[in-house]
Amino acid sequence: MRFLRSAWYWFDDRTGIAGALGPIAQHAVPRNSASWFYVFGSATLFAFLLQVATGVTLAFMYVPSAGEAYQSLEFITNQTTFGRIVRGMHNWGASAMILLVGIHMIRVYMTAAYKFPREMHWITGVVLLALTVVMGFTGQVVRWDQTAVWSTIVASEQAGRIPFIGAWVADFIIGGETVGGTTLSRMFAYHVFIIPALLFIFIGFHLYLVIKNGISEFPKAGEPVDPATYREKYESMVKRDGVAFWPDAAWRDMVFGFIVITTILLIAIIIGPPNLGPPPNPSNIDALPVPDWYFIFYFAFLALMPPSMETYLMVFGPLVVGLLLFMLPFISNRGERSPLRRPWAVAIVALTIASISGLWAIGISSPWSPHFHAKPLTVEIIGADSGAIYRGGMNFNEKGCLYCHTIDGHGGERGPNLSYIGDRLSTNELTWRIMNGGLNMPGFGGTLSNQELNDLVIFLKTRKKGNENTGR
Amino acid sequence: MNEKTKTSDECSRRQFFTHLSITLGSIAAVMIGIPIIGSILAPIVKKPKPDWRPVGAVKNFTIGDTVKVTFVDASPLPWSGVTAETAAWLRRTQEEEFMAFSVNCAHLGCPVRWVAGAKLFMCPCHGGVYYSDGSVAAGPPPRGLYKYPVRVKNGQVEIKTSPIPITTV
Numbered sequence: 001m002r003f004l005r006s007a008w009y010w011f012d013d014r015t016g017i018a019g020a021l022g023p024i025a026q027h028a029v030p031r032n033s034a035s036w037f038y039v040f041g042s043a044t045l046f047a048f049l050l051q052v053a054t055g056v057t058l059a060f061m062y063v064p065s066a067g068e069a070y071q072s073l074e075f076i077t078n079q080t081t082f083g084r085i086v087r088g089m090h091n092w093g094a095s096a097m098i099l100l101v102g103i104h105m106i107r108v109y110m111t112a113a114y115k116f117p118r119e120m121h122w123i124t125g126v127v128l129l130a131l132t133v134v135m136g137f138t139g140q141v142v143r144w145d146q147t148a149v150w151s152t153i154v155a156s157e158q159a160g161r162i163p164f165i166g167a168w169v170a171d172f173i174i175g176g177e178t179v180g181g182t183t184l185s186r187m188f189a190y191h192v193f194i195i196p197a198l199l200f201i202f203i204g205f206h207l208y209l210v211i212k213n214g215i216s217e218f219p220k221a222g223e224p225v226d227p228a229t230y231r232e233k234y235e236s237m238v239k240r241d242g243v244a245f246w247p248d249a250a251w252r253d254m255v256f257g258f259i260v261i262t263t264i265l266l267i268a269i270i271i272g273p274p275n276l277g278p279p280p281n282p283s284n285i286d287a288l289p290v291p292d293w294y295f296i297f298y299f300a301f302l303a304l305m306p307p308s309m310e311t312y313l314m315v316f317g318p319l320v321v322g323l324l325l326f327m328l329p330f331i332s333n334r335g336e337r338s339p340l341r342r343p344w345a346v347a348i349v350a351l352t353i354a355s356i357s358g359l360w361a362i363g364i365s366s367p368w369s370p371h372f373h374a375k376p377l378t379v380e381i382i383g384a385d386s387g388a389i390y391r392g393g394m395n396f397n398e399k400g401c402l403y404c405h406t407i408d409g410h411g412g413e414r415g416p417n418l419s420y421i422g423d424r425l426s427t428n429e430l431t432w433r434i435m436n437g438g439l440n441m442p443g444f445g446g447t448l449s450n451q452e453l454n455d456l457v458i459f460l461k462t463r464k465k466g467n468e469n470t471g472r
Numbered sequence: 473m474n475e476k477t478k479t480s481d482e483c484s485r486r487q488f489f490t491h492l493s494i495t496l497g498s499i500a501a502v503m504i505g506i507p508i509i510g511s512i513l514a515p516i517v518k519k520p521k522p523d524w525r526p527v528g529a530v531k532n533f534t535i536g537d538t539v540k541v542t543f544v545d546a547s548p549l550p551w552s553g554v555t556a557e558t559a560a561w562l563r564r565t566q567e568e569e570f571m572a573f574s575v576n577c578a579h580l581g582c583p584v585r586w587v588a589g590a591k592l593f594m595c596p597c598h599g600g601v602y603y604s605d606g607s608v609a610a611g612p613p614p615r616g617l618y619k620y621p622v623r624v625k626n627g628q629v630e631i632k633t634s635p636i637p638i639t640t641v
Contacts, residue, residue: 065551065553066549066551066552066553066555067551067552067553067554067555068551068553070554149555150581150582150583153576153580153581153582153636154580154581154582154597156581156636156638157576157579157580157581157638157639158580159638160638160639160640161639161640166638166640167638167640168516170638170640171515171516171638172513172515172516174515174636175515176515176518176520176547176635177519177520177546177547177635177636178520178545178546178547178558178635178636179555179636180545180547180548180549180552180555180556181547181548181549181550181551181552181555181556182515182547182549183555184555279554280554280555281554281555281557282545282555282557282558282559283540283542283543283557283558283559283575284559284583285540285559285575285583285584285585286583286585287582287583287596288582288596288597289582289597299597302580302598303597303598303599303612307612307613307614310612310614311614368598368599368611369595369596369597369598369599370594370595370596370599370601372585372594372596397589398589398590399589399590400587400589400590400592400594401590403587403594404599414599437609437610439610440599440610440611441610442590442592442601442603442609442610443609444590446591446603447590447591447592447604
């Protein structure tokens, strides 16, 4: 014990560490900022540190080679000690980070902590948000399975829509003109060196700013921010009624951070990492590259926007959103901070959450996609086991109608539900629609024989409400 | 007087060293920057040479059928492994005539599937649909499927490798 103490005195004497860090750890913060609303930033930081630790661990076992990464992932998951848990933590830690970044951002926006003098906190935060999102994407790619390969292609196709320089950006992303030997090495360099380096720099800056300008006090309605007097008021308030950051405010961060880390660990143990898809073979086209959950809303957005505007929305949409976020503290850096006096801010947050959740919910079922695995109509549903109706029902299965149209619970959702189509359309109308298509339906005029067409129409004419209980 | 001259002398010395340091630093940064940035950006300038790849004997294909063929892409590297593979949809239209379509949807590059019954190419991602000639039938694709050059040589069908067709504006 005495040895440890003297060793510490020696170390502190030579390094001055206690004198340098003590005041920072114990600097006074507003009493009302020591609150459970303020734990999300530090929790994001803890999740990030977990990502660093697990990421470095994975790098011990991962081979960033296009041909071999998949095998090394299988090795990590199935053969190494704790590898499955580490990979699981890295995956769920990424999800946690995205979630926490979002909550932290909403908290900061709702309490208008970005206003004077904390504009740069917000701006560095926006940069960190962007870097986190890119980490999420590149992370999905270095999980080098079939989805990773096709996601890379989808991402470079989106980049390809950028006016003038699109093709260059796309080639830059995949490291050439095809996904292959060069792609993964580049993605690995982004994911493991470049973006983490930027993250460290901007997190350091972000934290430095929090120390420099102080943690924002919890807003009170009727106490607007005036840049001329704010700093003075803040400092005297902290001096008069502040608490030491460590441990008076920090203990909540530690408690919440502990819960976050434990949750991630438990999920990693119980659920484990996401299953690897089939190997990253670009000639395997039996793929449906769905992004990780935090991008599903964007996946839905890409499907739902009108095709005539999509190039602009795809390229300039994220750009405009990014720019608006970046500009926010310049648009409003003074005035009321309390959400009680900022109805527009509350509305914007509510609207954003609503539209993202809405897109997310739609994106999960993706009704715009043909359902290739739809269960074929059975004889019972068709209502006949021979004759024109039966043949028409089988045509419905075979001609791909089923992938987009539902009949009695079987089929896709892209086109209208045809369960009661016989009530709505006449024989002529049905024939015309099948032949010519329209809206989002291909015309089948060139591919159906007369008999096939007639059978199909006869079958569809039987789809009526009254027929439900006729023993099908 | 004497002291004053000394001061201004020192200032210009100081200025000189300031400029010298900044200049040397900048030159060094540019010098190492050229090869670094150059090698990172190289893939956007260096284009692989297209090559003809055999995908099977003519007699293996039935007239009118559309099948997936697999071949090695334009720029395979020794460590590419399975990622060097690429695919196309190949249809024998006549005795000696073939058509080859890209498997990449013109919308965002997802792999389109040939649905033989419907004689349509369908994309699983955002619902792009193409007719058998590759033209857009439905959904968001801004143009039809990309067509590969294809030829018959010594009884073998050959496809000319091309990059993943990136839809640009």
